[in-house]
Amino acid sequence: MTIRNIPSTSNPEGIPLLGVPNHPNWLTFARDPCSPNDSPRVISYINICLSSLWFSLWKNIINHRDILLVSFFNSNSIFWIINVYYDSSHTTLKYLKNAKVNISNLLIMTGDFNFNLELLFSTNRVSTRYSDSNTRSNSVINLIFLQSGSTEINTYSIHPDLHLLSDYTPLSVTIAIKEESIDLFKSSIVKNSKEEKNFIKDISVAIKNIDISDLSDHSKIEEVTNSLTSRIKFAWKTNAKQVQIMKHSKSW
Numbered sequence: 001m002t003i004r005n006i007p008s009t010s011n012p013e014g015i016p017l018l019g020v021p022n023h024p025n026w027l028t029f030a031r032d033p034c035s036p037n038d039s040p041r042v043i044s045y046i047n048i049c050l051s052s053l054w055f056s057l058w059k060n061i062i063n064h065r066d067i068l069l070v071s072f073f074n075s076n077s078i079f080w081i082i083n084v085y086y087d088s089s090h091t092t093l094k095y096l097k098n099a100k101v102n103i104s105n106l107l108i109m110t111g112d113f114n115f116n117l118e119l120l121f122s123t124n125r126v127s128t129r130y131s132d133s134n135t136r137s138n139s140v141i142n143l144i145f146l147q148s149g150s151t152e153i154n155t156y157s158i159h160p161d162l163h164l165l166s167d168y169t170p171l172s173v174t175i176a177i178k179e180e181s182i183d184l185f186k187s188s189i190v191k192n193s194k195e196e197k198n199f200i201k202d203i204s205v206a207i208k209n210i211d212i213s214d215l216s217d218h219s220k221i222e223e224v225t226n227s228l229t230s231r232i233k234f235a236w237k238t239n240a241k242q243v244q245i246m247k248h249s250k251s252w
Helices: 048-053 091-098 194-209 218-239
Strands: 002-006 015-018 026-029 044-047 067-074 077-086 106-113 142-146 156-158 171-173 185-188 241-244
Touching (some): 067 091, 142 171, 194 218
Parallel strands (some): 077 106
Antiparallel strands (some): 002 015, 156 171
């Protein structure tokens, strides 16, 4: 989209500056184009107040100019949001139909759906897109699909009074964010310390003494790996110390 015109040596009116609006209080998620004709048609903004939920863009799962797959973490679980643009050629639907993707915890699919939805709504429906022509009526093409059967995400709001100069009506849905339990202490072994040397020694002894004479089937292999895991955990518990997590503590 054109943000504004910038000075030009050849055009006294300037040339268009193309791009997307950015703001320091918002994180921008957009897919990089693979070619000049592959410019993305969807973008997602995440407020920095939610950055602790570790939002991520997953182009390795869905890589399409009209689809953005974004995840976030809450209560040790990962949740997904899909932002889509649906054109008249149905390219999004065709891509999703052929894509072998199985995503659990998909909370919301939202976007611009450019097809006739008259049969899905009653006569009291609220328009979500305002026509810029007097010969065409307003329509319902902006939609939010919520997770089926969810008791926490089952309400949405349409805000026709807030569209201002935009031709689209803002839609909103409330997602409950559960309170996280933040650990104040962690187990740690200081680098190059006596405890680190003892930890490495204990692991070496555990690996040396593990019985690998019989790895004939899956159950035997699992038994050996579980035994080694238990010994490593015991060695860590024996040599590690509990330290308080401070503001400048390293994440590892």
